[in-house]
Amino acid sequence: MAEGAVRMIDDVRPPGGETTADELLAVGFEEHRAHLERVAYAVTGSRAAAEDCVQESWLRLQRADHGAIRDLRAWLTTTVGHLALDQLGSAQARRERYVGTWLPEPVVEPLPPLAAASRAIDPADRVTLDESVSMALLVVLEQLTPAQRVAYLFHDVFGMSFDEVARVVGRTPAAVRQLAARARKDVREGAPRANPSVREQREVVEAFIAACAGGDLAALVSVLDPDVVMRSDGGGNVPAPRAAQHGAVQVARIMLGFLRRPPREVRPALVNGGYGIVMCDSTGTWSVTSFTVVDGLVAAIDIVRNPDKLGDLARPDR
Numbered sequence: 001m002a003e004g005a006v007r008m009i010d011d012v013r014p015p016g017g018e019t020t021a022d023e024l025l026a027v028g029f030e031e032h033r034a035h036l037e038r039v040a041y042a043v044t045g046s047r048a049a050a051e052d053c054v055q056e057s058w059l060r061l062q063r064a065d066h067g068a069i070r071d072l073r074a075w076l077t078t079t080v081g082h083l084a085l086d087q088l089g090s091a092q093a094r095r096e097r098y099v100g101t102w103l104p105e106p107v108v109e110p111l112p113p114l115a116a117a118s119r120a121i122d123p124a125d126r127v128t129l130d131e132s133v134s135m136a137l138l139v140v141l142e143q144l145t146p147a148q149r150v151a152y153l154f155h156d157v158f159g160m161s162f163d164e165v166a167r168v169v170g171r172t173p174a175a176v177r178q179l180a181a182r183a184r185k186d187v188r189e190g191a192p193r194a195n196p197s198v199r200e201q202r203e204v205v206e207a208f209i210a211a212c213a214g215g216d217l218a219a220l221v222s223v224l225d226p227d228v229v230m231r232s233d234g235g236g237n238v239p240a241p242r243a244a245q246h247g248a249v250q251v252a253r254i255m256l257g258f259l260r261r262p263p264r265e266v267r268p269a270l271v272n273g274g275y276g277i278v279m280c281d282s283t284g285t286w287s288v289t290s291f292t293v294v295d296g297l298v299a300a301i302d303i304v305r306n307p308d309k310l311g312d313l314a315r316p317d318r
Helices: 003-012 021-030 033-044 047-063 072-095 135-141 146-157 162-169 173-190 198-213 217-222 248-258
Strands: 224-233 265-271 274-280 286-294 297-304
Touching (some): 033 047, 135 146, 146 173, 198 286, 217 248, 224 248
Antiparallel strands (some): 265 274, 286 297
C-alpha cells in the first residue's frame, strides 16, 4: 500500500477504529481523484471520457501489486495518462467524421460571489479553475497529435519529468522532449496572450450581452476584437454554423441575427474556469458559451449546442 494513503488513513481513523486494506486503498485513491479528473479531461476534452479513465484507473489499482507502488499519485497519473491517450486516439478518428466544428465538452459551475471572483483558488481542488482546462487552450490542443498533446500537458502543465512522460507515450525521453517543444511552439502561437481575472471577463462579457440584448450592432462590434473567431458545435443534432466565423462585423451580425427572437433564459456561469453563459434559446435549445477575453475585448466565442455534450448542465436548477 502506498505510504501517502496510509498516512491519510492515520489522519482520519477514529481512535481505536479498524480500517481494512480496501478502505485504505479507497481513501488513498480519493485523495488524488480531482487531480486525475483534471489530467484526463485536459487530455481528452471530454468529461465522460475523463470519468471513464479515472474509474478504470481505480479498477487497475485494485488489481495492482500495492507493495510495488512507491508513489501513489505518480502511479495513478501514469495509468490515467495511458488510458486517456488511448481514448484520445480513438476519439480523433471519430472527430474526423464529426458534423461541423468539434468543441470540447464544457465544464460548467455556478459563478462565485463577485467579491471573490478575482481571488486565487487552488486548481488542485476545483477542476474548472485551471488554465489547463480553459476552452481556449483545449481548442489549441486539438491541433496537436495525441503524443504532442500528452507530452505538452504532462511536462509543461502537470510538471512530470521527460522520463515519466516517456513511459506514458511509449517514446524515449529525447523524443518526448522534441514532442513537447513542437507542441509548446504551437500553443504559444495559438493560445491567448493574457489570462484576465473572472472579474475582468465579467465586465467585457456583460457589455457583450447588453449589446446583443439591445440589438446594437455598433456596440457589439466595439467589444469584439477585430479578428474575433466564433466557433459553434451542434454536432449535426441542432442548427449551428459548420465553419468558424471570423471578424467583428461578421460575428456581430450572426449573433444579432440568431438573437432576433429573444431567448427564454440566459444565466451567467463559470465555463471551464472563465465567465460564460448558459442559455435556452427561443426554440428551447440549450447552449453553453465560453469567451476568450484579451486586452479588454472578446477574442473568441465558443458555443456548445450539441445536446450530447451538455448532459444535465443546462438544467434550470444548476
